[in-house]
Amino acid sequence: MQLVQEPTAERLPPRAFQTRRLLAGALQVGTLIGVLVLVAALAPGLGEVRGLLADASLSWIAIAVGLQLLSCLSYVLMFRPIFCHDRSWGTANRIGWSALGMGSIVPASGAAGLALGGWALIQDGVEPERVARRSVAFFLIKGSVNFVAVAVLGTAMAIGLFGPPVSLWLTAFPAALAVLAIAAVLLLPRLGEGTPAPADAGRVRRGAATARSSIVTGTREAIEILRARDPLVIVGALGYWVFDNAVLWAAFNAFGAHVDISIILLGYLVGQLGGLLPIPGGVGGIDGGLIGTLVVFGAPAAATAAAVLVYRVILFWLPLIGGAIGFVALRRSLAGPKPVTRHAARPRVVRERAAVGVGVAQRAA
Template sequence: MSAIHQPTAETLPPRAFETRRLLTGAAQVTALIGALVLVAVLAPGLGDVRGLLADANLAWVAVAVGLQLLSCLSYVLMFRPIFCGARSWATAHRIGWSALGMGSIVPASGAAGLALGGWALVQDGMEPDRVARRSVAFFLIKGSVNFVAVAVLGTVMALGLVGPPVSLWLTALPAALALLAIGAVLLLPRLGEGAPPPATAGRARHAAALTRRSVVAGSREAVEIVRAGDPLVLAGAIGYWLFDNAVLWAAFHAFGAEVDITIILLGYLVGQLGGLLPIPGGIGGIDGGLIGMLIAFGAPAAATAAAVLTYRVILFWLPLIGGAVGFVALRRWLARPRRHAVAD
């Protein structure tokens, strides 16, 4: 067993995770989403979008919310075996939902959420090096599902086996880029972790060496985790991606538009790349990427704008609400004088 951490100043959240800062971030993202809604409601030339929003099928919106909940639960399902294998499901839910909520309000495509989860795990006794490796592995496994899907779908669509006829620039090219990305990740372990810098080296060099070691070791660990074939990891990774895609599919149905699922799946990748932009909550980056790609594939413009806006509102609020509950529970749990921390 690891040493039990007592609630001290060292166990308080880092400044980035302070309640006041999180509330500020949530307010900023809410304001950005509000601005998007106002544009849709007030801007000239968007009458069709306003009409669709006013006539939305609420039953399909409820389905979209349920699918997003399943996506969040899949995240926790994957989170537990990778980070909390020797800990309880309650612990996995506290930390996993907190990470999801953080990812809703801070840019960096979910990395901030993993940072929060890593901090909590270190307080509970996990070695920082292991947290760093597992964070890289989690991030790579979660993202690899989307890239594999794009590689497969892009290829079969380029061959004309499924989906509507689409330019090779929108099918074969994304498939090739996805394959290159997958190959690059598989080659990362060959880089080696490198020699540790001398003690006299500057802070930047030490940070670079630590990053390289974590990325290389984490990529190697990701491959090992996938090869182990843990059903919770595989089901969680696929479920997180699949149900999140399904939210967008249901949002289209809420506005009476039936868009081929292959278009939604490929357009999703561009949206996730847009989420890498340093914008609070990814607002604007994800939306612009999704709308542009879906319309390029032939989806109706007005329905696409309405569906993506609905998707973004659900994608923000559901993880945020669940994350807020999880974060409060996590703070109380970490403040307990005795916890049975276990080294995974």
């Protein structure tokens, strides 16, 4: 006879993921984006930007929305084989879209979204240790496409094989930094997992030991996943990056600005670093980083400001709407009784392991 576990308060979302706080976060980010729109519409000296926005091509904006949808679907495509290959596509869709929606309203470059996904997977019976490792692996695989692209494109542009002539500081230097970052990640497993913290160790020491073990083992798993050449992982990771870049490209075309694709691709990563700032939804950080980087690379200033504004509105609303639908479906799927899993008898361990990922989102929120 199969035992079942009735819903308990322990299976409710952590405080950072509760509906009221998520709605407050979405409202905050939406307000900030609204302020950016008002600045573009009313601030003096931005008449050229307003003129471009008024004459924007709706067909190109519709294309940009479709490309963003393909980017989101690529995220879910990559999410399932890495986190829950033994679960249904319905489960992967609910959790993956929820993670995307969380990433729209909380900073930390998508880490908060992965924390929400990790919590949901643990509630669905996945071992916390596996969730922690796979979260690191997913983050590295998703980000590796950016760094490899910068290394390749920066080198090609520096030696004149691709794109317009640009300073070596804007091509060779970012390429060198990307190569160093890739090398550092590949060397991480050599650090070893470290010694587990003793049972009487403090919370900080236990957290540091768990984080080191998760990062090292997660990096090792990321390398193994890539070596396995799972087509869903490869296509998902490439699609997420390519289509997101294509949204920005389509936004430029909506204003009649034909910016060289190499400028968009190389400026994309550098500009996205602004999303690391602890700002709700990255509003202001990503926007300023993208506009500044693209203008330095030679894109026209007014068209860049208009294109980035459209890009950011799409990047906020589409994942948020899809994420809200996914989160509601996720809450319903987790509300019913679940089979007792082999870690159900040790709830304290589950809570501590889950806190490693969830803590990022709680601090950010």
